[in-house]
Amino acid sequence: MSSNGTKVSLLLLALVLASARAAAQTAQPQPAFDEWSDGFNGSALDEAKWERFTFEGAGGGKAEVKDGELRIRSQNGSRAGVRSRQSFTGERFSVEAKVARVGQQLPLPGDKSSPIGFASLTILFDGSGRNRVEWILTSEGTFEAWSIVDGRGERFDNRKLGTKIKNPVLGIVRRGDEFLFVLNGPDSPPQDAQVGLTRTLKNLPRTFRVMLYGFGSSENDWDAVRVVTIKQ
Numbered sequence: 001m002s003s004n005g006t007k008v009s010l011l012l013l014a015l016v017l018a019s020a021r022a023a024a025q026t027a028q029p030q031p032a033f034d035e036w037s038d039g040f041n042g043s044a045l046d047e048a049k050w051e052r053f054t055f056e057g058a059g060g061g062k063a064e065v066k067d068g069e070l071r072i073r074s075q076n077g078s079r080a081g082v083r084s085r086q087s088f089t090g091e092r093f094s095v096e097a098k099v100a101r102v103g104q105q106l107p108l109p110g111d112k113s114s115p116i117g118f119a120s121l122t123i124l125f126d127g128s129g130r131n132r133v134e135w136i137l138t139s140e141g142t143f144e145a146w147s148i149v150d151g152r153g154e155r156f157d158n159r160k161l162g163t164k165i166k167n168p169v170l171g172i173v174r175r176g177d178e179f180l181f182v183l184n185g186p187d188s189p190p191q192d193a194q195v196g197l198t199r200t201l202k203n204l205p206r207t208f209r210v211m212l213y214g215f216g217s218s219e220n221d222w223d224a225v226r227v228v229t230i231k232q
């Protein structure tokens with residue numbers, strides 16, 4: 001993902017191609033797109049775009065913008081970060097975020113291990129976090145994909161997905177009931193996009209928000225985020 005927007009987003013390209021194919025089949029004009037993004041280039045979190053949000057455990061911690069990155073660290077046992085103030089609507093969209101760093105969680109008192117850290121790109125389908133989809137990169141370079149419906153979570157990756165890219169772009173593409181979980185390096189060409197997995201999730205709402213967070217005290221830093229939807 002390019003911070004100046006001159007490169008075509010790999011997820012935007014996937015949406016454009018899918019829409020173009022559909023338009024060709026139905027002889028309809030290709031749809032237009034809306035784009036929302038943040039490169040975290042200011043001196044503080046843009047409160048017109050983001051708000052702090054916690055849906056499990058205590059809040060607190062930090063969410064600050066520094067050196068062109070959003071840096072988040074919360075408290076042990078919490079799911080806290082930032083979510084978009086804007087709600088988006090559509091059954092076809094892409095959300096992508098470039099990870100700058102994922103650190104391990106701080107050890108609990110007396111615990112000599114180094115708990116795994118998480119950076120989660122999350123699609124929120126309600127205001128409570130009970131309905132959401134998550135694409136997670138861990139501090140070990142592995143991935144987890146989750147759906148949470150009415151508070152019941154299901155992990156559906158094969159526990160074998162991983163990457164050696166230090167700063168990958170995580171992406172979630174929705175095409176109706178089909179969700180694609182995508183990753184790529186920020187400087188890789190769109191044709192090298194890797195679809196980690198796909199999943200059919202029925203009856204999820206059309207309206208959503210975007211959340212960035214890391215479970216517990218793990219440091220999760222983000223370089224940029226982008227949302228692309230088809231104009232209504």
